[in-house]
Amino acid sequence: MQTAGRFAPSPSGRIHLGNILCCLLAWLSARQQGGRVVLRIEDLDTARCPRRYADQMVEDLQWLGLDWDEGPGAGGPSGPYYQSQRTPLYQAALEKLAAMGLVYPCFCTRAELHAASAPHRGDGQAVYAGTCRDLTAEQIAEKAKSRPPALRLRVPGETWGFTDGHMGPYRENLARDCGDFLLRRSDGMFAYQLAVVVDDAAMGVTEVVRGADLLDSTPRQLYLYDLLGLPAPSFIHFPLLLAPDGRRLSKRDADAGLDTLRDRATAAEILGKLAYLAGFNPSAAPRTAEGLLADFAWDKVPRADLRIPEGLF
Numbered sequence: 685m686q687t688a689g690r691f692a693p694s695p696s697g698r699i700h701l702g703n704i705l706c707c708l709l710a711w712l713s714a715r716q717q718g719g720r721v722v723l724r725i726e727d728l729d730t731a732r733c734p735r736r737y738a739d740q741m742v743e744d745l746q747w748l749g750l751d752w753d754e755g756p757g758a759g760g761p762s763g764p765y766y767q768s769q770r771t772p773l774y775q776a777a778l779e780k781l782a783a784m785g786l787v788y789p790c791f792c793t794r795a796e797l798h799a800a801s802a803p804h805r806g807d808g809q810a811v812y813a814g815t816c817r818d819l820t821a822e823q824i825a826e827k828a829k830s831r832p833p834a835l836r837l838r839v840p841g842e843t844w845g846f847t848d849g850h851m852g853p854y855r856e857n858l859a860r861d862c863g864d865f866l867l868r869r870s871d872g873m874f875a876y877q878l879a880v881v882v883d884d885a886a887m888g889v890t891e892v893v894r895g896a897d898l899l900d901s902t903p904r905q906l907y908l909y910d911l912l913g914l915p916a917p918s919f920i921h922f923p924l925l926l927a928p929d930g931r932r933l934s935k936r937d938a939d940a941g942l943d944t945l946r947d948r949a950t951a952a953e954i955l956g957k958l959a960y961l962a963g964f965n966p967s968a969a970p971r972t973a974e975g976l977l978a979d980f981a982w983d984k985v986p987r988a989d990l991r992i993p994e995g996l997f
């Protein structure tokens with residue numbers, strides 16, 4: 685089967701070096717195998733991801749020389765390629781899970797979730813304490829009068845694991861390490877975990893390349909693939925890019941955003957430095973994405989976080 689990789693950026697701001705590294709690695713990995721590339725805009729949170737940010741992101745990726753075969757501007761058989769336009773698909777998946785008796789309404793407020801004395805995951809998110817797991821029909825009807833519920837997936841105390849293409853074996857006990865997780869927020873917005881599974885399957889994605897911050901989302905996603913009877917892709921997580929002071933890069937880091945970088949560097953300069961940091965450019969010399977195909981190999985990429993040296997960009 686032909687490899688299909690994807691970029692799935694969330695356009696909540698201007699693209700930054702971490703997003704660019706993600707797209708570069710996904711592109712190189714797929715293209716080196718003669719695979720196709722899909723661009724999907726993850727704009728479920730329409731308030732934080734206005735269309736003009738998505739348009740800018742598409743333009744930035746083109747400027748970087750990272751192309752795609754399916755997605756905005758390219759069309760393709762699995763569109764639309766904006767998650768904000770795909771809600772009927774997420775609704776259908778939700779109904780399938782609900783028909784299996786695995787979905788329940790959760791009325792907990794943010795403050796209640798915070799106060800519940802559940803253990804915290806490595807990423808700082810609380811494991812849901814299960815407060816609304818066993819509400820009776822009467823309790824649900826009563827609570828629904830005062831607020832609309834979120835919807836959660838009931839998870840079993842089973843261990844789900846996989847072998848990451850870069851980070852090696854990883855597993856989690858769904859109930860203990862993750863807890864019943866959100867499928868839809870109380871305002872009706874579908875959750876990333878559900879949307880990403882539905883979309884990667886619908887778009888025929890066979891290889892997911894993304895940052896190690898999403899490693900611990902993968903067991904949840906594998907569980908959803910299984911429940912929905914969908915073929916799961918392989919997963920390759922790469923180390924996070926850190927700012928020179930060791931913080932996680934965010935869209936608020938002005939220095940790492942393309943808004944300022946594009947004024948002082950060419951696309952080849954940016955890609956060459958990122959590839960150098962990620963171990964597959966022997967120096968920080970400018971390189972095109974196409975030119976890097978000959979040098980890229982996953983075993984050259986470190987597994988520990990990559991700190992950007994002061995003054996590199």
Ligand code: GLU
Nearest residue numbers: 692693694726880894898
């Ligand atoms: N949209 C997510 C992000 O920008 C990526 C999701 C994924 O690769 O699975 O962080």
